Amino acid sequence: MLRIIFYLVLSWLIYYLIRSLISGITGAGRKSPEAEGGLDDEMLNCPECATFFPSRIGITKRAGGGRRSFCSVACAEKFAERGGPPGAEG
Numbered sequence: 001m002l003r004i005i006f007y008l009v010l011s012w013l014i015y016y017l018i019r020s021l022i023s024g025i026t027g028a029g030r031k032s033p034e035a036e037g038g039l040d041d042e043m044l045n046c047p048e049c050a051t052f053f054p055s056r057i058g059i060t061k062r063a064g065g066g067r068r069s070f071c072s073v074a075c076a077e078k079f080a081e082r083g084g085p086p087g088a089e090g
Helices: 004-026 073-082
Strands: 043-045 052-054 060-065 064-069
Touching: 060 073, 064 073
Parallel strands: none
Antiparallel strands: 043 052, 060 064
16 A cells, blocks of 8 residues: 555655756746736836836826826825926916
């Protein structure tokens, strides 16, 4: 009985090692960066401070006659107080 269990475990280990080697060579089973959500995020430019930031962390507000994305709440508030991008006063 122990001999059968030993051979089953040994067979499983050999199968696992061969499967790992084959997937390492062919690249099978790997996720692309796009599938993991790493590279499909768009970079936006903050209209207040001109900083680039990923769209997933942006703050979207209605300001200046449309919807705009800001890098932070502080930038969104500054933009709303002034009523437009920097240099638009007066």
